[in-house]
Every structure is written in structure tokens, then in C-alpha cells.
Amino acid sequence: MRKWPAIDAAAVVILILAVAAVAAAPWLAPFPPDEQNLAARLAAPGGAHPLGTDHLGRDTLSRLLDGGRFSMLVAALATVLTGVIGLSIGILSARRKGWLDEFFTRTNDVLLALPEMVVALFIVAAMGTGFTSLLVALTVTGWTPFARLARTLAYDVSARGFVEAARVVGCPPSFIIFRHVLPHLAAPMLGQATLRFGQLLISVGALSYLGLGVQPPQSDWGSMLAAAQPYAERAPWGILAPGLAIFVIALCVTLIGQRAARRAADPIDAIVTEGQHA
């Protein structure tokens, strides 16, 4: 294991702290997230409200912690869902080859050309707003980067001598996939998943910001931003807190993901990690 640069180590620490804080929101939050205090509307940060209050006098810190649960949970769910779908399709394409591979590659090309937001708008138009359509909107186009990566890597590993050897001695395809293909894919796929989590977190916020994602009374970082925007001049902390939260988390996972991708691309590193996983 090489020494971690300070910036990457800081990213990991910040991410762990943020996940812990959001998970412990009910115990950490100084107020219930929906408690209104009309006497303390748009209060500046300080005193009882470390991050100030919004236009209904709700505590920004409490809402940030509570909203973060939703934002991060949906992004994580969408990452796992798109990752599993992409991984399965990628391996299937590489192993079966032929028309199936052709079909998935073409579908991938087309989905890549579609503007993500238009697809999301279309799905909300057809299915209405809600948790399910939010997840579907993120998944329909979201599996493609995973499939692309999994397909390329599965092709690579299938051409290696040890896979050929395993096939010749009569190992069943399931054995080859679980013993040889998946371990080879694990590290780069995790790196990709980390990168995608950051982008999905931004997309969840975008849909909620537009009022197409999270539905009241639940709130998330995107909907908090939208609600605070009319009061930006009087109470700028309202737009600072949720936006900074998304930016910092997305930045941390991007740094970690890029590090993982670099390691996966480095052949010496790859041999080391392969040895550890085998």
C-alpha cells in the first residue's frame, strides 16, 4: 500500500464524518427538522442555530442533517442499482459476444447520446413525481458507464491464459465468472461506483431542486436550496449550507474515485491488488 496523499486522506475522513453525521441525524440535530419558529425566521448563524434558520424559522443544521439522509440514501441506492445492472450487462456482453453484445453496445451508445435531464423529465411526465420515478429516472441512463467498463475489463480478462486454462480443464462458466472475472473487475468497478455516487448525488439534488425529486414534507439538499433561493440576499447562509454540502461530498468521492481509477490503471498496482483479492 502506497502512502496516501494528504488531500485524498482528508477526503476519506470528511466522507466518513459526513456519513456518520447524517446517519446519526436524529440524535445529533438540535431541533426536529420540521419544527417552525416564526419568531426566529431567517435568523443568522450563531447561538441556538449554528447555521441559521430558513424562511419558516426551521433550523438549517437540523434540516441539513435530515435532508442529507435522503440525498445520500437515494444516490447510494441508485449507485448500487446501476452498478449491478451495468456489471451484469457488461459481463454478459463480453462472455456471450455476438448479437447480444452488439445490441447492448448500440443501446449504450444511444443512451449516452440522450440528455440525462430530458430522460428524467420524460419519466416524471409519464410516471409522476415520487421516490420510484426518481430512482427509475436515475437508473435508465445511469447503468451505461458501468456496462462499458465491465465489458472492456471482462473482455481483457477472458483473453488471459488462466481463464483459457480454467475453461480447458472443464471449469463451468459460473466458476470462471465468480473466481476469475469478478475479482478482476472489483477494484475498477468500485472506483467507478465512487465517481458515479458523486454525480448521482448532484442529479438527485437537481431533480429535487426542480421539484421533481423529493416530495414535501421530506426535504433534501436540492429542495432546501430551491426554498432558500428567494431569500438569498437577506439570508445567504440558506443557500450556502446545502450547496456546500453537495459540493464537498461530491468532491471527496471524486478524489477517492479518481485515486481508485488511477490505481486500477497502474499495472504494478493491479498485480498487487489482484494478489490480495485472489
Added chain:
Amino acid sequence: MLTFLAKRTATLVAAVLLSSYAVFLIPYVTPGDPVRKIIRSRVAGDVVDDSTVKALSESLGLQDPLPIQYLRWLGDFFTGDMGLSHVSRTPVADQVIPALGITLSLVIVALGTAVLVALPLGIIAALRQGGKVDKLITTITQSFIAMPEYWLAPLLVLVFALKLSLLPSAGWSTPASMVLPAATLALRPISFFTSAVRSGVIDALQAEHIPAARARGLSRTQTILHHVVPNGLVPLSTLFAVWFAGLLGGSVIVEVIFAIPGMGRLLYDAVINSDIPLAQGGVVLVVGLAVAITTLADFLHRILSPKVGGTLA
């Protein structure tokens, strides 16, 4: 090359047909009576009584099998008849075409800005590969990927419109009103473009014709300008096309925040108001254009760099 052309064109046609069929089905899958929804997008006056609905449903062919209705709908669409908006009661075509024009100019300004910023940054970073300047440029531009547009835009409005009163906070009437939306939209492409130019130039620097050019007596500057930079631009051209296609409908957030009457805003309004014909017209137009642009970019990429091969290209 010919099989590639044929395959790509077939994919393009299949993609447009499939996505437009999905769009055609919106009145059937959303809550409410599909016949009444379709009549409302075809007949200007309000139709309430059942007998008129029945008569219109027959004269408009709404009892025909769905594939036949679809073909008729698609034919109308391509001859410019996209139906009537449920909200404004005016032809959809009269709304989507001007909106598309506004979005096109916004996207061109934003991506042009991104190229102008990313080109020098990427070239400098590549020439100083591994150095402090490279690390600084790479770190800063890569952090742009994590910046949500719906945060950057309110911040820019707060600083430049509300506090400093330098630029308008919304609208689309003067060149000054284009600055903030174009800047917001350009940030993420800058990140991707810089990294593409940087790796393109690094690759080009390692090619064998570089020492050859130097040996022929070309100066370092001449070699870089004539041999390195043009080769480094190939990855940028593909990326530009992908972003161009993506932003045609992907500028929703920026257009909503800055109240720009473009395609993104139109699609958003259509969805919020359940204006089915407007959403249908907008989505088919944007998706068709996006798929066409990326296919065209693929052809160009093939011509520019013949070494590109394989189905994954």
C-alpha cells in the same frame, strides 16, 4: 467504413423510432382518458359532450391500432404538425422552434467559452506535465465536476447581480444577460475539455514525429503549434459534440434559474403543467437532434483519426 456507416445509421433510425414511440405513448400511460387528451391537442375548441368526443375520435382515427396511430402521428410530426399545446392552445411547433434557437445560442456561447478556457489550460498543463502548474490546473478544473449548477448559479446571482449589481439576474434580452448563464453552463465542460486537451497533447508529445520535426530544425514553439496541438485537438472534437448534444436538453436547470425561454425551460414547464403535446414535441426534437449530432460526430471522428477501430469507438 461502409458497414460502420450502415450500422450507425441503422442505430440512429432505431433510436429515433423507439424513443418517439415511447413519447407517443405518453397520453396512454398517464392518468386520464387518452382519447380526450389527444382530441385536446388536435381541436382548438373545448370538447365536452360524449357524442362529439365519439365523432372526433372516429374522424381522427383514434380507434385504429396503436402502431397505425403512431405512424400517422410521426408523419404529422415530421411535416411540422406537432399538435396544439394544452396550456397555451397554440401550435406546439411555433413554441419549440424559437425555444430551440435560444438554447442553441446559449449552448454555443457556453461551449465556446469552455473551449477558449480549456485549450490554453490543457496545453499549459500538458507541457508542464507533473509540475506544480499542471497539478494546480488539474486539481482546480477537476473540482469543477463536483460543482452543482443549481448551487453555482444562485451564488453567481448573489454576488454579481444582487451585491455588485454588475449583471442582470435573469432574462434573455441583452448580451449582458447571457454572461451568468453561459458561465454556469461552461464550468463542467471546462473540466472535461481541459483534461481531454491535456491528455491529447501529452500523447501527441510522445509521438515519433516530434523528435523528427525538431531534428528537421523546427523550433520548439513551431513544433508544438504545428504538430502537437492539432493532434491534441482530436479528443476535444468528439467531446465537444457529446456535450453539444447533451446540453440541448441538459440546460434545464440554468434556463429555469435564469428564466431563459429556451428548450430546457419549455420541457420543464410542459412537465410541471402536464402539457403532453408540448412535452412530446420538445422531447422528440431534442432526442432526435442529440442522436443525430452524436452520430455525425462519430463519422467525423472516424474520418479524422482512421486508426480508431472496434465496436466500442
